[in-house]
Amino acid sequence: MNRDTALHIGRFIILILVQVMILNHINFLGFLNPYIYIIFILLAPININKSLFLLVSFLLGLTIDMFGDSGGVHAAACTVIAFFRPVALSSVFGLSYEFQTVKLGNVSFGERLAYVTLMVLTHHVVLFSLEIFNFSHILLIAKKTLFSSLFSIVVIMLVLVVFRRNDS
């Protein structure tokens, strides 16, 4: 086990702990919680084995579900964004993704924001559609998706800036 694998496993555990112990209880304005555990999926290595990545993402979501008593909604949302991550990566970074030279630590702020926004929006749309699971509440789904996404994006960008790795 090399240093990188240990880093990712540590990140997996710490993100779950922070999410379920602190962030799930924020309830800003009564209903807003930031979901930052998807940083794990955002920062996973570009050249990771795809099947392994899907399985780990599913496991990440399922763990959050277990703590939050939410059935399988996080698992579904995580699996979806893990599957569509290559699409998001190539549409945002274009050529540099094709050559696998992207390092999230040293891309421009705009590109990073676009990538995070794309992933968070996809995740939250799936999450809240499944959590509410009722088309008569479609306005509630839209409201929750929009505000939670804003909150999540801001927090995730802050976390990425604060915990930036300096070894490039």
Add this chain to the structure above:
Amino acid sequence: MQQIINFLIKNKHSLLFILLLFLSLIFTIQSHSYHRSKFVSSTNFISGGMYGWQHAVSDYFSLKEENKRLLQENELLHNQLSALGIDSLSSKFIDTISFDKPYTFTKARIIKNDYSKLDNYILINKGEKDSIFADMGVITDKGIVGIIENTSKNYSRVISILNSNSRINAGLKKSNQYGSLIWDGKDPNIVQLETVPRQAILKEGDTIITHGRSTIFPRGIGVGTIINYTLDQNKSYYLIDVKLFNDMTDIGFVYTIKNRDAEEIKSLEKLKYE
């Protein structure tokens, strides 16, 4: 055959994705139907233990509030005792065996409380070890909280009244008309009482209590007060907004209610249908 295997190998990522998505959708659908969501639940050893540990720390922050609430409840109970002409010294021996009521109350502590989702669950720190089982009622000193839905050895999951699957019978205090409590997912302090017949005479501020029509809650547990009511489309039933006595966002200790006669009543009810 070769082609099928080639197809499987070529599309293994997509197939895995579909499989995992399908799995999580099954869990999701299960969680949206009452009494089915046994598989992914926070009553297990890891998450239950972690919430218990977390609560052991965060408990200290609400001690003052909790003390005040206990004092208020004590005051109320003392007043009721003196109103009944019983002095707290003369009746020291109140044992549960000689109670003629079939209900026994057990205290428990909430270690996880949700109210921001559409389907909310509460986790409490008592389980089968403390003879708590599914379909027992959960209340605070002020009013109802929910019904036990899923238990493990040390923890139980309560389906909160703030859950779109929860249907609890409740009715007016001043008459015998009743309906079922639902939640529209908007305000954690306001629930809806539906299917109250239009013959009922309502006024804003009327008290809603449980009616003891099921084996879960005894008669007379407080629910809330009416703040608004309208007739439904067919003009045959009222839809009533009820402000809860409990602040669902701020509950610490609860009581579970065990009905000793539940089995007996249920076996009778079963006879009716066979």
